[in-house]
Amino acid sequence: MVLEGLIKPFKAEKRPLEMFFxxxxxxxxxxxxxxxVFAPYSSIVSIALTAMVxxxxxxxxxxxxxxxxxxxxxxxxLVKEHGRAMMFFLLLFLGFVVSFALWYIFLPEAYVAEVFNVQTETLSSVWSSSDITGAAVNQTDGVFDLLRHNIKVLFFCLIFAFFYGFxxxxxxxxxxxxIGAAVGDMVRSTMHTGFISSISAGLLRYMIHGIPEIIAYFTAGLAGGIISIAVINHDFKSEKFKNVLKDSLDLVVVSLALLVVAAFLEVFVSPLL
Known part of the structure; x- marks a missing residue:
């Protein structure tokens, strides 16, 4: 209850920068x-506790x-008002990324292996699979592969938000x-070039496509959550409910457009950094 009471929704939306911290x-x-408390399962429990609060x-x-x-x-x-919420979500997410990256960098090796066990396994499977950003001849296929994967994630964000609200x-x-583990791993391997330069390079490499991608997921989640609350309020036949559906559909379209931008950035720009 103490952490939950640190900042209220109205204040958070008016002062989104605080959400980073x-x-x-x-x-x-x-x-x-x-x-x-949960050492053997810390890689999953840390995610659950962060989300729960x-x-x-x-x-x-x-x-x-x-x-x-x-x-x-x-x-x-309406777009302007939703934009404030998106900024809130984005800064909260960036705070998570920076936090996970810093813990990955500064924790002793034994703790890193424990706290980021599942994350490093995920990264290893991604890195060991065929590189979709390889030869130029495969780049178009890479964009479509990324889009297919990211649209699945977006769909789950929409569904989760609809059924659970949050x-x-x-x-x-x-x-x-x-992403934090990926940035942390990159910083650890390039620390000899200087901490500031290595963490800046790590964040730039993953955030240049990660920011539009994450905004897309949050936008879809917001759309699902808005519909969910409207359904709970039983406003099905009202004009207001129709407005909610239209607004949510607009948000989904925006999120899909952002995913297209993110896929092109990830395939054509991020590998150059």
Whole structure:
């Protein structure tokens, strides 16, 4: 309850920059608790604890956005209002990524193997599979392969958010931990070039395509959550419910467009960094 009460949804949306530091704090406490209480399962428990503490905040934000979808008819204003929520989600996610990366870098090797066990296994399987960003002749196929995979993730974010309201936060926290582990691994292997330069290079390599990708997932999650709350309120036949559905569909279209941009960046730009 103490962590949940640190920041309220209305304040969070008005001051989104604070969410970056909240993300670092929440995930750091989750990692420490998982190490000292659930050591054998810390790689999964740290994700669950990080996501759990965000649930009241995420649910409050989604309720606020659902209310806006019902009350605001002007699309340009609605996009601006949802943009604030997206900034909130993005900064929270970046806080998670930076936190997981820093813990990966500075924890002793034995703890890294424990806390990031599942994440490193995931990265190993990705890195050992065929490199979709290889030869130029395969780059077009790479874009479509990425899109297929990312659309699946987006679909699950939408479904989780619809059935659980805040369910997408678990998927996105997991993604943050994997990206953080990837950045941390890159920094550890290039630390001789200097800490600031190595972590900057690591973040740039993964965030240049990761930011539009994650915004897409959050946008889909927001769409699913908004519909979920509208259904709970039993507004099926009202004009307001139709507005909610239209707004949610717009959000899904935006998220798909962002995934296309992210796929092109990941295949054609990220490998050059």
């Amino acid at each position: 909240i993300g670092i704090l929440f995930s750091s406490i989750a990692i420490l608790l998982s190490i000292f 965000c649930v009241p905040l995420i649910y409050g934000i989604i309720k606020m956005e659902e209310r806006k979808s019902m009350e605001i008819k002007k699309e340009s204003l 369910g997408a936060i678990f998927i996105l926290t997991w993604n943050a931990s994997v």
